[in-house]
Amino acid sequence: MRRITILKSAALGAVAALVLTACGGGSSSSSGSSASEGGFKVPNLTALDKLGTPEGEVSVLAWPGYVEDGSNDPKVDWVSDFEKESGCKVTVKTFGTSDEAVQLFRTGQYDTVSASGDATLRLIASGDVEPVNTDLISNYPDIFDSLKMQPWNSVRGVAYGIPHGRGANLLMWRTDQVKPAPDSWSAVFDQASGQKGKVTAYDSPIYIADAALYLMATKPDLGIKNPYALDAKQLAAAVELLKAQKANVGEYWSDYLKEIQAFKNGSSTVGTTWQVIANLAQAEKAPVQVVLPKEGATGWSDTWMVGAKSQHKTCAYKFIDHIVSPKTNAAVAEYFGEAPANKKACAETVDKNHCATFHADDEKYFSQVHYWTTPISACLDGRTDVECTDYAEWTKAWTEVRNS
């Protein structure tokens, strides 16, 4: 018995030593990027020079609803014609949150990703994406200028992605359960007790910005100017609000299908959502409505990025060019319920009022929508007298809220 125990411990020790050596010996791929003075270290990568021959396949990582190939709804398909035309077979994987996107893209199995502003800078800093050569995208000149070379898709004049479209996170409610129709985020915060146990919220640290946005309107003396620029005191206030909200929350969501189901069977009656979720729920006969509340909303401005280690860059560029082409961009924008990035898409939408409804060209409207951005310690609202909390602190705060 003793001999076997000794043998076992020896084996364990040998394996442990082996693993620790292997782990410690490998060079850390982190480029030590830390945000400072509004800039941060970016790996030295170059964009593709020119397109080569299509590689035959491209692996896409996308938000649900962005890359429909007919498998969800045979009538919704803007991928098959691209596959025939270019010879690039498309495989899609969807994700629920930007954190999932970052983690999945890091595996190196995907060639392109539709990244929101709270994922782009992290992917750039870790060297997972490379700069894009905008000359290789034939539809680039038609993209709204207000989306080009923005802080979330470019670094010091170098473009890292092609804009896809933008939209706002909305408030959705069950019309038969929540009366009167809400017009404010108070329906999920201060006035949520009427729907105790049936409130839902987005399960990601970035949701703290939604709480900060509400505080911007209800507690102006906190001095929050940008929901992503929170100093320690402001973050603590947002956490307080979220902990109070948790008492009324039934479920947090990150899987859009689960949210549709929850609203359909009434286990969730009010909460934050995307237009596409509301559309799909209504198609399944769920009595829901959405609104952009009066305090404004958080939202997203998404960017297609190219993987630095991708083996299918030509197909990736061709795919991106296809997705931002007028007809396809219009189809995606209508299906998902967002404003397209391509000016010419507005003429291609089935609903001629789509661009007006979604404020595609309305910069004043989008000044009320606070795009998902990675919080960094250099305050995004320009304050230099305090240090703002970065995403790592937001993650810890969110864990605190979830475990409260």
Next chain:
Amino acid sequence: MGSKKALVGLLAPPLLWLVVAYLGALAAIFATAFFTTDPFTNEVVRTFTTENFQALLSPTYLRIIGRTLFIAVMVTVLCIVIAVPFAYFMARVAPRRLSHVLVAAVLVPLWASYLVKAYAWRTMVQPGGVLDSTFGRTPGYGFTAVVLTLTYLWLPYMILPVYAGFERLPESHLEASADLGAKGMHTFRRVILPALLPSIAAGTVFTFSLSLGDYIAVQIVGGTLQVLGTTVLQNITLDLPFAAALGTTSVVIMVFYLVAVGRTGALDNL
């Protein structure tokens, strides 16, 4: 001489799998728990630090671990309470034919997909679901639903070993006990239960360990409930070393549990 070589040849592949794949994976988790992450990109930075284990000792996480242990214990106790009488009925009371049918009935749910069973319970406990419309009340998503679902999921793993234990129990022991004047309950306490302890212990190993690490059923019927598994899931994208520290905790708990169960001698007769 030749048979020794044959023995080594036979044992080498499974031992290799055990040491490299299984123990190696556990060691990799343990090693990762001592690393940290880059605050901006969330990539793992391989510098030695004990901050993850220190963070585990905060009240929040101790509460989560305590809650998970409590769920595991509750599920185990409920499984024992349901399984022992049921297995007794199957082994001793039911006629042979019915007994076989019951064994099949216990086994068949094991073939159904885990997700299907968990979602079935979701439709049972949801507001307006089966329980609500039948009894007018439902526990809703949360602790009770999780305990109910996990008990349902792991019940076959408890019934089968206990049933086997009952089958192994010699009829002569029960007769002797009756001859010596012990009534039903007395016999149960002094003769049957001690003989069944190894089977029950074997069943508890399944129910305890499976409940300790479960996160899928918790996500489906647990609402906002936080247990060890869901906390690992939440941290695995942004803070892999901390998730590894949580994983190490469950391994350590299971080691302690198995040692405790082993000491009762319950695993000797498996």
